[in-house]
Amino acid sequence: xxxxxxxxxxxxxxxASQGVISVEDAQKLxxxxxxxxxxxxxxxVKAVNDEIKPYQQEIKIATDEFxxxxxxxxxxxxxxxxxxxxxxxxxxxxxxFRILLEQIMTTESRQVSGIHAMNLVSKMKSSFTKxxxxxxxxxxxxxxxxxxDQDNYALGVRAIHEFEGYLHQNMPDSIEECCLCKRIxxxxxNCPGCPMAIHTxxxxxxxxxxxxxxxxxxxxxxxQLESMTERSSRLAQSETQQLDTSNRSDDATELDxxxxxxxxxxxxxxxxxxxxxxxxxxxxxxxx
Numbered sequence: 141x142x143x144x145x146x147x148x149x150x151x152x153x154x155x156a157s158q159g160v161i162s163v164e165d166a167q168k169l170x171x172x173x174x175x176x177x178x179x180x181x182x183x184x185v186k187a188v189n190d191e192i193k194p195y196q197q198e199i200k201i202a203t204d205e206f207x208x209x210x211x212x213x214x215x216x217x218x219x220x221x222x223x224x225x226x227x228x229x230x231x232x233x234x235x236x237f238r239i240l241l242e243q244i245m246t247t248e249s250r251q252v253s254g255i256h257a258m259n260l261v262s263k264m265k266s267s268f269t270k271x272x273x274x275x276x277x278x279x280x281x282x283x284x285x286x287x288x289d290q291d292n293y294a295l296g297v298r299a300i301h302e303f304e305g306y307l308h309q310n311m312p313d314s315i316e317e318c319c320l321c322k323r324i325x326x327x328x329x330n331c332p333g334c335p336m337a338i339h340t341x342x343x344x345x346x347x348x349x350x351x352x353x354x355x356x357x358x359x360x361x362x363x364q365l366e367s368m369t370e371r372s373s374r375l376a377q378s379e380t381q382q383l384d385t386s387n388r389s390d391d392a393t394e395l396d397x398x399x400x401x402x403x404x405x406x407x408x409x410x411x412x413x414x415x416x417x418x419x420x421x422x423x424x425x426x427x428x
Contacts (some may be wrong), residue, residue: 143172144187144188144190144191146173146290147179147184147280148187148188148191149168149182149268150169150173151169151173151184151188152188152191152199154169155199155213155214156197156214158214158283159187159213159214159283159284159298160204160211160212160213160214160284160296160297161211161212162186162209162211162212163210163212166181166212167180167181170184172295177365180202181212182201185199185200185201185212188310195260196216196217197214197215197216197217198214198215198217199210199212199213199215200213200215200301201212201213202297202300202301202310203341204297204340205297205300205326205327205340205341206287206289206294206297206327208341211297212299213284213298214298215298215301215302216302217302217305226338228343231266231270232264232266232267232303233276235264235266235268235391236260236264236268236273236276237259237280237285237360238310239260239263239264241295241299241303241307241311242258242314243256243257243260244253244293244295245295245311245314245315246314247331248329248368248371249292249365249368250291250294250295250325250326250328250329251292251293252292252293252325252376253291253292253293254277255291256293257273257277257293258273258274258277259395260273261273269419272397273366276373277293279298279341280296280299283291283298284294284296284297284298285298285299285302286299291414294321294326294327295327299326300326301326304324308325309333316330316337318336318337318338318339318342319331319336319338319354319355320335320339320342320346321339322336322356323339325337325338325339325357325407327340327341328340328342328343329343329368330368331353331355331356331358331363332353332358332368333352333353333355333356333358333369334353334355334356334362336353336355336356338353338354344356347360349387356384356401370392
């Protein structure tokens with residue numbers, strides 16, 4: 141094996157900066173920077189991991205469930221002793237990601253619509269707007285923590301491997317194993333005939349041989365997958381509307397004009413409206 145050197149460092153910097161690259165591109169990268177001796181991605185990944193393990197980081201060769209390509213993924217596996225959670229993001233960002241993660245993992249299609257993803261800020265304890273959420277969703281897509289398929293968000297290859305331990309530890313009831321390969325289903329569906337889960341890639345491979353669901357053997361139709369996605373979206377939208385209605389009800393109670401009439405004669409009420417999270421923050425300002 142080639143001693144750890146400049147080629148390994150360059151490989152590490154490239155993968156860490158991009159988050160995810162294909163194995164094919166990774167091999168080209170090594171060929172260009174180390175023309176004197178043949179070196180494989182697998183060998184370099186092993187050598188790099190030996191160096192970065194103390195920093196709770198890892199490079200992993202995995203299959204991207206979205207594209208079905210073999211990829212090289214940079215993972216940050218650091219855990220904070222207080223929260224027992226991944227420590228790359230801020231506390232507020234991580235709170236949003238946890239809520240989003242749970243929503244994705246508990247839907248039939250393992251994905252949520254863009255509108256629902258942004259409306260999840262109403263479930264947060266921290267102050268976070270839809271605009272903040274929209275920017276963060278874009279960032280997470282670029283970092284491959286999320287994948288966007290049309291207007292739906294699903295977990296990306298980086299989140300699948302980086303947060304697997306977190307899910308086992310903190311959301312054991314939200315994870316299901318594939319009825320074929322027995323691994324956690326991050327990208328897949330629940331059979332419409334029984335509650336069993338299955339990876340999208342495992343289902344597609346199975347359907348090449350038999351046009352039935354592999355768990356209970358009912359007939360498979362393509363529109364079943366579309367119906368699951370639409371049903372999940374409708375349920376999520378209904379839940380969000382209920383949350384917004386509850387928030388507006390609370391606001392109306394707080395701002396009842398029949399209350400505190402004497403107080404309004406002495407102080408002027410100024411309202412900072414935050415429409416993104418359907419909340420009103422009322423502050424008192426003395427007259428000058």
